[in-house]
Amino acid sequence: MEKTDQFRVYKLAEKIFCVANKNPYRLAMFFLRYQEFYESNNPDFKGKQFTIVKYMDWYANKYGKGLFSYPDDFAGFNIPQTIIKDCIRTVTDLNEYDIQMDFLDHHLKCQDIHDGYIIGVPYYIDEKKPNSILKHEFAHGLYRTSPLYRASIEHDLLPKVPKKIKKQCAKIFENYMYDSSVHEDEMQAYFSTGILTEMRKIPGIQDIVAPFQKNFKSFFKDKFMKVNGSDKYHTFNI
Numbered sequence: 001m002e003k004t005d006q007f008r009v010y011k012l013a014e015k016i017f018c019v020a021n022k023n024p025y026r027l028a029m030f031f032l033r034y035q036e037f038y039e040s041n042n043p044d045f046k047g048k049q050f051t052i053v054k055y056m057d058w059y060a061n062k063y064g065k066g067l068f069s070y071p072d073d074f075a076g077f078n079i080p081q082t083i084i085k086d087c088i089r090t091v092t093d094l095n096e097y098d099i100q101m102d103f104l105d106h107h108l109k110c111q112d113i114h115d116g117y118i119i120g121v122p123y124y125i126d127e128k129k130p131n132s133i134l135k136h137e138f139a140h141g142l143y144r145t146s147p148l149y150r151a152s153i154e155h156d157l158l159p160k161v162p163k164k165i166k167k168q169c170a171k172i173f174e175n176y177m178y179d180s181s182v183h184e185d186e187m188q189a190y191f192s193t194g195i196l197t198e199m200r201k202i203p204g205i206q207d208i209v210a211p212f213q214k215n216f217k218s219f220f221k222d223k224f225m226k227v228n229g230s231d232k233y234h235t236f237n238i
């Protein structure tokens with residue numbers, strides 16, 4: 001295995017960790033089971049026991065036109081740490097990615113982190129030039145781990161978004177296979193860090209997203225990579 005296939009875990013903020021791998025297939029397979037257990041739009045998978053092969057069969061037929069295109073369709077990932085134990089308890093076809101996911105959970109717990117948030121990106125992080133996938137996933141992490149950030153979204157920003165725009169976004173999210181339980185979280189992440197092409201056609205959208213972006217920038221500046229130097233990342237192998 002080449003060195004570029006190694007997983008790195010970065011500590012991005014107090015409770016936000018990022019798993020990075022330059023190989024998008026390996027990154028996707030690392031997250032797949034946990035991502036779908038957490039928020040699959042298919043009730044047969046969300047919160048349920050399922051095998052990877054069963055998921056691949058379903059996905060290839062439903063979305064991949066007969067191919068398993070999942071690693072190509074999704075670039076970034078995000079899951080709450082608490083989902084790892086809930087999911088792994090149900091697994092009957094344990095593989096090496098599960099073992100590493102369990103190891104990651106254990107590693108965080110050894111640092112007394114039990115309610116962290118884990119994001120995934122298909123490249124090693126350049127903290128001076130964080131790209132849009134990383135920022136998008138970091139916005140999910142802030143939403144789930146920073147009460148102040150969440151309050152700014154739920155109390156100040158989301159209530160100002162017209163219902164019509166929320167409905168238009170919900171339609172777009174359905175096409176992107178997002179479960180309705182994460183629509184608000186996806187809306188804040190896209191509005192804060194960069195919108196989808198389909199959203200750009202919504203009249204007045206730029207004025208709606210501007211305060212989200214301003215809000216995110218201040219939190220990003222304040223929280224991103226503000227951690228102890230030697231603590232910044234660990235490398236592990238599968």
Ligand SMILES: [Zn+2]
Binds near residue numbers: 136140186189
């Ligand atoms: Zn997202």
